[in-house]
Amino acid sequence: DADVTQTPRNRITKTGKRIMLECSQTKGHDRMYWYRQDPGLGLRLIYYSFDVKDINKGEISDGYSVSRQAQAKFSLSLESAIPNQTALYFCATRGAGYTDTQYFGPGTRLTVL
């Protein structure tokens, strides 16, 4: 689904480094989300945004921050990466209707050494 893109797709970094993951969408949705996926733990919500001026913490926001630069762009930052932030990160977007489909980006595999 090329409508939701993420960069980079893979990243290896060291403990203490600042990392930014970027997400762009061309679906025209106001709602965007960042999830983290770890084996056996499903999709855990980090942050979400319902429009450019609205940012909300999810269930596991500690150690992360986000920026909603425009309707189409939502970035996730790790200010000082640590090894237990090694995971697969997904961006997603969804319309406001209650039956609207949520579309996921291709994912970013992040490894923190």
Next chain:
Amino acid sequence: GENVEQHPSTLSVQEGDSAVIKCTYSDSASNYFPWYKQELGKRPQLIIDIRSNVGEKKDQRIAVTLNKTAKHFSLHITETQPEDSAVYFCAATYGNNRLAFGKGNQVVVIP
């Protein structure tokens, strides 16, 4: 927040048999229940969904049933094929129309 639980965590089935995955949810206000399939190395993608005013929905070999009284819904896959091997996530809407996801079920279809 909303709690969505999936059972079993891993399901192995012989090719051609049926697979059933059950999810339970806690928020009685939930009104939309999608199922996502994630193939190895890929993103989750919607495969079927159901609204709260419907009890069952079918799409070829997959179906979803909803029991609002018991607060559970299930994914049924008939005549399973190797390409059905994947992780399946159920979800339910909760506050502000967000989706809460279950932890996922690994389905393995044995040829």
